[in-house]
Amino acid sequence: MPRLTINGKEIEVPAGTNLIEAAQLVGVEVPHYCYHPGLSIVGQCRLCMVDIEKFPKPQIACNTVATDGMVVSTETERVRETRRSVMEWHLVNHPLDCPVCDQAGECYLQIYYMKHGLYDPRMTDEKVHKPKAVPIGPHVILDAERCILCSRCVRYCDEITGTGELGIFNRGDHSEIGLFPGTVLDNKYSGNVIDICPVGALTDRDFRFQVRVWYLDTAKSICNGCARGCNIELHTSQRRTHHNQGRRIARIKPRQNPEVNRWWICDAGRYGFKWMDDDRRLTTPRRREGERQVEATWESVLAALADALRRRRPEEIGILASPQLSNEDLFVLRRIADHLGVTQRDFDVPPHEPGDEDDFLIRADKNPNRRGAEVIGLAPPPGGLDGRGILAAAAEKRITLLWVLHHDLLSSAWPAADVRAALAGAETLVFQGPTGGDAAGRAHLVLPSAAYAEREGTFTNFQGRVQRFRTALPPVGEALPDWDILVRLGRDLGVAEPLFLAGRAEHVFRQLAATVPAFAGLSYRSVGDGGQLVADPV
């Protein structure tokens, strides 16, 4: 392991570490555009110059591997001057249209100009004009004048997706990013080019002109779109509520996790948030009176549900839990089922179409927490009934209380006639979830759940990695986190366990970790931002 000195600080780094990475390890930022840890090194932007002892002139840090005894300085006068110059050249043909550019506020031309530029502009001639506002795919729009030709997007399409849609055409200062003839930037991961573009050249068609980034709030979260559980940031517009066309969630950005999704997310995940601001959301508890549903209070619907559960023998109750629920939700639900003695419980409802899958990030299982549901034990125990069995028993009125959580059963692979018969057969149909499916419309009791962005919790991904998601927004209307609904219900049922005093998801997680062996030793703190594997994940 080479040992080197950077700005007077000694550090030992793994062999092969370049000087940008080595500097990061001692807390020194070497400004750069073309370098990206997930892509090949090209040395094109020339911004990452550093001084190295015994070298006659500054060298690019990205293509210099740390060697033993190397003495590096990132802040000599010569390096500062070079950086200032390189910033000037990057901006020679830049249109400086920050007031109408979505990237403003998170643009590395702005950031580095303020940090490393601050020169007086000398370029007074006509700038080179290039195509502007060109949609190059369903999600991405190109402004070639803003582009600094760092080639990150080109390398991304060549090296990460292998789809090769983008190239750099023409020469000299007429060089421009563009699509190869006959192609469209329409791969399953196209949105990532927006994130890696350090400037406003590639922006998001969905986010375009919706919110100024400085009005956004950020929460660390986990994508609920499939079993991988890509680490994401939810960006919300809550300060200027008239922006973003009144929607609260403005965009999703990937959050780096080397074990899960590296720097990337798929487009399905990136744009799969609209439902949370949708008017199909269930916002108030409801109960059925005759043929129609009326709004009700939480107290009344939970009391009614507790009463309905208590009045029945365990075999008259069927519970369809969901792998969309968090570990916390599933744990409280499992305790309630155990308390009631219900063995007719399952979580697995097959999708109508098998999910798409690839060898990169996307998993066929479109649920974020199947592993959690398995480990926490929501599958039917021996002698219990599985999902189809519950459906049949409800249709035959052996099960008289059917409690469906999150599932839209009519869009599943189960025959619609069987589903309808079960929903019609149940004397008491309970639906709990954030949006209403067919079951919600027919339910006797409707319990509105907070969406994952509106609460905190953990999912266990297909690798067995427990990952935290944080609250980005308050729940819509009167919706509550599922664990909270279930804790309240448990109290109404009179379950005398400390779990049912939980006031926060973390309290539930503590009980989960103390009870379920696979979660032993885990805490919100230990899970942190990067996640933690359950015991025996394979």
Add this chain to the structure above:
Amino acid sequence: MAEMILTRNFERPDCHTLGGYRETGGYTAWPKALGMEPAAITEEVKKSNLRGLGGAAFPTGVKWGFVPKGSTAPKYLVINADEGEPGTFKDRYLLEKNPHGLIEGMLIAARAIGSELGFVYIRGEYVEPWRIFSEAVREAYAAGLLGTDIQGSGANFDIIIHRGAGAYICGEETGLLSSLEGKKGWPKIKPPFPAVKGAFGHPTIVNNVETISCVPHIIARGAEWFASLGTKTQGGTRIYSMSGHVVKPGIVEAPAGVMLRALIYEHCGGIANGRRLKAVIPGGSSSAVLTADEIDVGMDPDSLQKKGSMIGSAGVIVMDDTVSMPEAFMVLTRFYAHESCGQCTPCRETTGWIHKMACRIVEGRGRKEDLDTILDVSRRAGGTTICAFYDGAVGPYISFVEKFREEFEAMIRTGAHA
């Protein structure tokens, strides 16, 4: 007049044919080289003081020595025939009139570096040189001088001819390799150097046409003889491409280190039309311009470096007193702006910017700060780029403005030509 080597047979009508080449002693160095250990060939070339004649003047034998020893990967010999340096046209003559000299040189060089496959990357506009060289390669194959088990020696060597598509940057060693690989002709970042990881990821030696054409003579007549022809640090003769306002423009073969004044006044008959000499570009457009007072200089890397210029490709452009230096400057800035590949920022952005300033000056809209901006920008950007293209552009950028500043200033002041 000194001995001619490369051009000695150029007057023979059949000098481009296998028969003509053989009659004048061709293909006698190759059997000799076959009897030598590869390392001994490299050693001989080192001792000859042969230096790269494409422009960089890097010692050829030393370059060959950079191929990793004991590597089992295929090794490639690539001939740079993408002659594009403004003012340079020597390789064109060599391809047309001495194609077998290049082939024989390639055979010997390939043996030295352990290569069985050579590429010749010919400038796209060089249609006739390509046609003639291709015919020579066909002749060599037919005569068993190329292919497998060459003349029963067990040696294998094939030549693939690749035509460029019209980009100056493809004459840059690694830009050429990118282009050869079928990619955009963008130079590669170094390290790795081509000798370690070149064409298609394998060890590759890239040499200029003229450089390799010297090799058979070195092997045939010995390193000491070759070294004695030139200066202490550069052996042999070389072909000077003489253009501009001289009485007899064209190619001139003369020893490395010949005096520039002798080239202009003895070899080329002096300045045409009785005009006065104003300036000379000594080594292709990328070398710093010399004033009429600076031509008492040897045409070798060391002597010209002392004068702040370089020998480059030995393309000599002679300008008489009718030339407007700001206009000549503008033409050069246009070339570099047009030919910058656009890969790395300093070159991409400042070649265009400097050209815009040069245009304004010539159009009578110059500003007094333009000259200092040109000097400052080119000094700052020099040495910051991926390849040597920009450092080449800096040669004229700085030397024109510094040496002819008064002429530029007068034009800016009056908005008119002197």
